[in-house]
Amino acid sequence: MAVTFFKTGKHARRRRLEKYAQAALPELYRTALALTRQQDDAEDLVQDACVRALAASDQAPVDQQSSCYAWMRTILINIFRDRYRRERRSPVVSMNEDFDNVIDFAISDRSTPEKIRNKKLFEESLHRALLELTPDARTMIVLHAQSGLGYKDIADITNVPIGTVMSRIARARKTLREKMRHALPEFKEAINE
Amino acid sequence: MSKQADKDKLDILIERGLQNLFSDREPPSNLWDRIKQQSDAENPETGFLPRRPVFAVAASLILLAVVFNWSFTELIKGSGQSSFPITLIDELHTFHISGRPLDVTEENPEALRSWFVERMEFQPPSPPDAGATAIKLVGGRLCQIESNRVVSYMYELAGKSMSLFITLNDAVPVSDDEHEVERRRGYGHIGWQSGDMRYSLVGPVPDEVLSELAETFKEHQPTSYNTFNLKGPVI
Numbered sequence: 339m340a341v342t343f344f345k346t347g348k349h350a351r352r353r354r355l356e357k358y359a360q361a362a363l364p365e366l367y368r369t370a371l372a373l374t375r376q377q378d379d380a381e382d383l384v385q386d387a388c389v390r391a392l393a394a395s396d397q398a399p400v401d402q403q404s405s406c407y408a409w410m411r412t413i414l415i416n417i418f419r420d421r422y423r424r425e426r427r428s429p430v431v432s433m434n435e436d437f438d439n440v441i442d443f444a445i446s447d448r449s450t451p452e453k454i455r456n457k458k459l460f461e462e463s464l465h466r467a468l469l470e471l472t473p474d475a476r477t478m479i480v481l482h483a484q485s486g487l488g489y490k491d492i493a494d495i496t497n498v499p500i501g502t503v504m505s506r507i508a509r510a511r512k513t514l515r516e517k518m519r520h521a522l523p524e525f526k527e528a529i530n531e
Numbered sequence: 532m533s534k535q536a537d538k539d540k541l542d543i544l545i546e547r548g549l550q551n552l553f554s555d556r557e558p559p560s561n562l563w564d565r566i567k568q569q570s571d572a573e574n575p576e577t578g579f580l581p582r583r584p585v586f587a588v589a590a591s592l593i594l595l596a597v598v599f600n601w602s603f604t605e606l607i608k609g610s611g612q613s614s615f616p617i618t619l620i621d622e623l624h625t626f627h628i629s630g631r632p633l634d635v636t637e638e639n640p641e642a643l644r645s646w647f648v649e650r651m652e653f654q655p656p657s658p659p660d661a662g663a664t665a666i667k668l669v670g671g672r673l674c675q676i677e678s679n680r681v682v683s684y685m686y687e688l689a690g691k692s693m694s695l696f697i698t699l700n701d702a703v704p705v706s707d708d709e710h711e712v713e714r715r716r717g718y719g720h721i722g723w724q725s726g727d728m729r730y731s732l733v734g735p736v737p738d739e740v741l742s743e744l745a746e747t748f749k750e751h752q753p754t755s756y757n758t759f760n761l762k763g764p765v766i
Contacts, residue, residue, distance in 0.1 A: 360563055367558035372549075381562060388566040393574055464548045483549035514545050515538070522541070 352395045358406040359388050365407065365485075366414055372480045373418050375469055383421075387414035411485070412495045415477055419496070422473040467517035471510050478503055479510040615703045616713045616720035616731065618676060623683075623694045623733045624716055626672065633670035633685055643671050647682050653699055656728060658684040660751035665689065666744060679703070686734075688744075693734030695748065700729045712738040721745045725752055 366387065370380035391398060391410050399405040468476050477496060481487045489507070493500040637643040644657040650673055658668050665688060672683040674696070682697040713720045719741040722731045730752070732745050 356567075359566075363558050363563060367562070368553045368556060371553040371556060381559060384558065385562065385566050385569065389570045389573065392566070392570040460544075460548060461552060464545065464552060468549075468552075479549065480552075483546060484552055486550075511542070511545070515541055518541060518545055522544075 348396065351398070351400055352392070354400045355392065355395045355398045355406065358400065358403050359391060359410060361403065362407040362410055363388075366410060369411065369480060369485060370414060370418075372465070372468060372484055373473075373476060383414060383418055386417050390417065408491075415481070415495055419473060419477065463518065463521040464514070467514050467521070470517060471513055474498075475506050475510040475513075478507050479514070482507050615676075616722060616733075617715055619694070619696050619731050619733050620713075620715045620718045620720050622674060622676065623692075624718055626694075627692060627735075634672045636670040638668055638670075640668060643668070643684065647671060647673070651680055651682065655682045655697055656752065658695065659748040661686070661744075662747050662751055664744060664747055666693070676703075688734065688736060688740075691735050693732065693736070693744075696731040696733065698729055700724055700727050703729065712741055714738070723749060725749070 363384065366384045367380060370383040370387075371377070374380045374383055387410060391413050399409050468479070471479065474496070478492050481492045481495065482489070487495070489500050489503050492498075492507075493503045496503065498506075635643065635646045637646065640657045640660070644655060647655050658671075661668065666686045667688070668684065669687050669692075670685045672685060672694070674681040674683045676696075676698070679698055679702045681702075684695040684697070686693045686695065711721070718733060718735050719738055720731060720733045721741050722729065723745065724730070730745075730748065732741060732748065734741065736744075
C-alpha cells in the first residue's frame, strides 16, 4: 500500500511540474527565440527542454513556481550550449538592410503602422547582431538583459566564474553597440573605439 | 548631439531592445501538445498518470476499498482468534438495534431444532431446558459468523432478549478464560464446551445472572454429537 501512496505523490509532483511548465512556456520561448536563428529552432529548443524536464520530474523544484521556472530555463540553456558545441555552426547574418528609421519607434509610444514596422526592423537588426555573438556571450547577454538575471545567477546557470560572466557581457555589449551603430546610421559616429 | 550622448542613447536603445525582444511573440498553440506527446512517447510510464481529478478520485476510492476490505477481513480474523465473544456480543447488539424480527418464532424446543436442522451443515442439539428459571425460549435466528453458520436460540428474561449461540468446536479457537463473563456495551458473554459443540450465552444481564443461567443450561443441555447433516442445508 505504501508504494501506491508514494506513486500518488509522484503523480502530484508531475502534475504540478506540467502546470508550471505550461505557464513558463511563453518566457522560455522568448528566450529561445533570442538565442536561436529561426522560429523552428526556438520551438525545438523549448520542446526538448520541457521533455527533458518532465522526464526528470522527481528532481524538479516544484515547491515554488519561480524556482521551477529557473530550473527549466537552466535546462534550456544547457541544451542550447550543448547543441551549439556539437554542431559548431556559425551564424551567417546579413546586416545590409535599410534601418534608417528603425530608432523612430523608441522616440514615441504611439503605435502607428510605421512605428510598428520600425520596431520590427529594429528588433530584427538587434537579433541579427545577437546572432553574431558567440553562443556563450549571447546566452549571457540574453539572460542578463532579457531575463533580468544578475551576474551570480548567470554564473550558476552557465557554470562559468562570475568574473568571466561580467567580462563577456561587457564585451557583448560593446559588440552589439558596434553592430547596431552600423545598422543605425544616426549613431555612426557614436562608437569610436 | 555629442558622441557620448549618442553612445548613451544607443546603449539605452539596445538595452531596451533586448528587454523587449520578442515580447509580443507567443509560442505556437500546439507546442505544449507536442511536448506532451513526445514526453509520453519517451516515457511510457507517464502515460498511466492520472491527468484529471476524476482519475485521482477513482484511484483513491479503489485504494480505500482495498484498505477497508483488508481491515474488515483482519477484524473478522481477529474476532475468530481472540475476540469471538466480542463478535457475538456485537452481533446480538446489532440485532437488537435493528428491530428485525426473529427468523423463526417457536417455543417448542424440538420444533425449533427441526427448523435449524434443515439449514445447518451440522446437526445442532436442541435448545437446553431452562429448568425452573424465569428464562423463556421464544425462537431462533440463523447467524453467519465469518464463514460459519451459527445457531442462535433466542430466549427472553424479564423482557430482555438473549442468545444462546451454538456452533462446532472446531469452527472457532477456544480461549482459556471463556468460562468467565466478558462484557461490552452492557452485554455479557459466557462460553463453554460440551461434546463437539461450543455454546455462548449472550445477553444484557448482570454477570451473576449470566453465570447462573449458564450453569442451568449446562445441567440440562442434551448430548451433542458431531454428525454432519447428510441432507445438507436448504439455503
